[in-house]
Amino acid sequence: MSFPVVVWILTAxxxxxxxxxxxxxxxxxxxxxxxxxxxxxxxxxVAGMIALVLWLGVLLFPEDSFIGGPLIGIAAVAxxxxxxxxxxxxxxxxxxxxxxxxxxxxxxxxxxxxxLSLLAHLGMVVGVLVFTYAYLTAAV
Numbered sequence: 671m672s673f674p675v676v677v678w679i680l681t682a683x684x685x686x687x688x689x690x691x692x693x694x695x696x697x698x699x700x701x702x703x704x705x706x707x708x709x710x711x712x713x714x715x716v717a718g719m720i721a722l723v724l725w726l727g728v729l730l731f732p733e734d735s736f737i738g739g740p741l742i743g744i745a746a747v748a749x750x751x752x753x754x755x756x757x758x759x760x761x762x763x764x765x766x767x768x769x770x771x772x773x774x775x776x777x778x779x780x781x782x783x784x785x786l787s788l789l790a791h792l793g794m795v796v797g798v799l800v801f802t803y804a805y806l807t808a809a810v
Contacts, residue, residue: 673809680797681725687790688718688753691760694786706763714756721749725801729810743805747798754798757791 695711724746731738761784804810 673804677800677804677810678729680800681722681729684718684750684753684794684797685722687757687794688715688722691715691718691757691790695760706760710756710759714753714760717749717756718753721746721753724749728805733808747802747805750798750801754791754795757794761787761791 691711692715695706724742727737728743728746733739736742
């Protein structure tokens with residue numbers, strides 16, 4: 671499998687992670703031990719959608735065009751990093767805690783525990799590392 675194919679697969683998986691995180695955290699009773707600010711998932715979604723649109727411009731258009739140009743590529747990678755960092759902060763709602771006043775873990779219908787969130791957001795960090803490498807080495 672060639673490197674550009676891996677980048678396209680990771681791009682599709684990143685899009686799925688962005689949309690599913692938005693759907694999963696849109697309700698009042700999001701799973702996890704702690705509640706997080708409503709702005710964090712919103713920032714994750716908006717930055718992720720901007721990153722996705724810019725990144726698709728980099729992947730689909732020639733390098734000498736404005737849409738596929740270097741400034742768009744740098745902006746796309748920066749928004750990918752912002753999305754990944756927000757995703758890691760979203761994972762903080764699953765952090766273990768000890769003490770008698772620690773809230774119980776709230777569940778939801780998506781999964782039993784943090785497995786899905788860990789897979790999506792740690793996978794996003796790996797994907798963003800690959801996107802950064804692919805862009806810096808001009809592999810895409």
